[in-house]
Amino acid sequence: MRLKLKKISAGVLSALALSAGSHAAGISDNEVRIGYIADMSGTYSPLAGPNGLTAAKMAIADFGGKVNGKNITIVAADDQNKPDIGANKVRQWIDTNNIDLVAGMVSSAVTIAVNKVVESKDKLSIVSGSASSSITNQYCTPNSVHYVYDTYAMAHGTGEAVVKEGGDSWFFLTADYAFGHAMEGDVASVVKGSGGKVVGAVRHPLATSDFSSFILQAQASGAKIVGLANAGADTINALKTAKEFGVVASGQKLAGLLVFLHDVKSLGLETTQGLQLTTGFYWDRTPETRTWSKRFYKETGTMPTMVHAGVYSSTMHYLKAVEKTGTDDSQTVLNEMKSTPVNDFFATNGRIRDDGRMIHDMYLAEVKKPSESKGEWDLFKILRTIPADQAFRPLSESKCHLVAKG
Incomplete structure (x- = not known):
């Protein structure tokens, strides 16, 4: 009887270990990796720029720096508002660093070029800074979300x-x-x-x-x-x-x-x-917008634009989807993001449509x-x-x- 119990216990432990292992295997390379790309020093740098990177880092820190026990890392680059530079940098990130999500993006021409790369590599992009409505219209892709606003x-x-x-x-x-x-x-x-x-x-x-x-x-x-x-x-x-x-x-x-x-x-x-x-956002609109914006001000010395707030919100929405699904597989995560309303200081009952447009009150x-x-x-x-x-x-x-x- 004792031997049989030991065998059962060993079998249960083995099954649990296998289950945990398969769950962990859902995170490629045991790390969730985000690439933030935007105009970091030029005409559009105040819209997103370095402070948008700070917003993304705030979201990662608030999430605990890990998702399902796996580290969350972020790298950044200046696209200089040039489509070829943006597309080449993102291609390099994906090929050499296995980036899971591309975030930021301001110049619409850069975004359209980057989204083509992201789609070809079956990764994800969340666009917070770009305005052109064509991003989810004639240039829509099954791998991108347009989060904050559009023309x-x-x-x-x-x-x-x-x-x-x-x-x-x-x-x-x-x-x-x-x-x-x-x-x-x-x-x-x-x-x-x-x-x-x-x-x-x-x-x-x-x-x-x-x-x-x-x-x-x-x-x-x-x-x-x-x-x-x-x-x-x-x-x-x-x-x-x-x-x-x-x-x-x-x-x-x-x-x-x-x-x-x-x-x-x-x-x-x-x-x-x-x-x-x-x-799409104003820092002094509600108690929740004020609370977050004052935290952002302490980090940056400036109040946030709607893009900064959107970068934080979208990063959190993505990480929650990775946590819930147990994977960084692009389509699995995106499906979860689409099925889950966005309810935070940025948006109430926001939702991502089939075209990739996240709709919310303006x-x-x-x-x-x-x-x-x-x-x-x-x-x-x-x-x-x-x-x-x-x-x-x-x-x-x-x-x-x-x-x-x-």
Whole structure:
């Protein structure tokens, strides 16, 4: 009897060991590896950049640095806003470091190139910084998630509101690459659909320092609204030039189609007061956003953009999926991420659709007057919430090949 019990015990122990071993084997190379790539020093570095890397590291630390007993590591690189550099770096990471997840990404052209590599290698990417709605439309892949915002959401949030207030003729100042084209196209569609018209547009290179000729063309157009279909330092330089040339003083209005907290902070409330914009996150909106943002401020010395908050949220969502499934297999993890709602300080009942778009509420904000601001970072007031199903492109209009038709 004693011998039989020993045999049973040994069999049970063996089965348990086998089960534990197979569970652990789900994590390739016994480590979960994340590669963070973004513009780390150029035009778009304030949007994500080094502080986005800090947000990802905060998520890893808050998760405990391990998932199912396996270490979580992260590496980072500067893509310099160049698609070839971004794609080559990610290919190298995957081939030599077996990176599981690529995070960050700001330039839409870089993102589209990187996502092709990620798909070919059957890894995952979560895009937090890029804006082009084409990433989950004609350029969608089964290996990528677009997490924070896109040009469709920004266009419908800001463009529609401006037209409703009488801004029914537009001239676009557009960054001459994928993001700018997508933003101009999405906003133009909203303007026309709302009864307005587009009288013209001019396109400028990325990282333009002199906007004089472009602003003069905008003034000469006679449009009521000058739409800035650019971002980062380009938006800041365009707004500064517009002020110097007296665009607003002469009767035209400016619509910042992708304006971030740091852009307003840099320009000051005197220049930006009254500007309406759409955002996916504002640090002072709820007790939860304030708590996390103050932690982020202690780490970085600055309040977070919606991209920084999205990097943290998406990293946590990914790690929770790895923990629950016991593997870093791309499709298994992505399926878990899609089946689990996002409920945290960033989003309530957010969800990832078949096209890879994470849909969540967006917010129409207005820049405060100097007299309304109570502190250095007290810059926005939230005017209204744009529900998730209204903020993002409906699947019925999708060109993504992953979306079932009919």
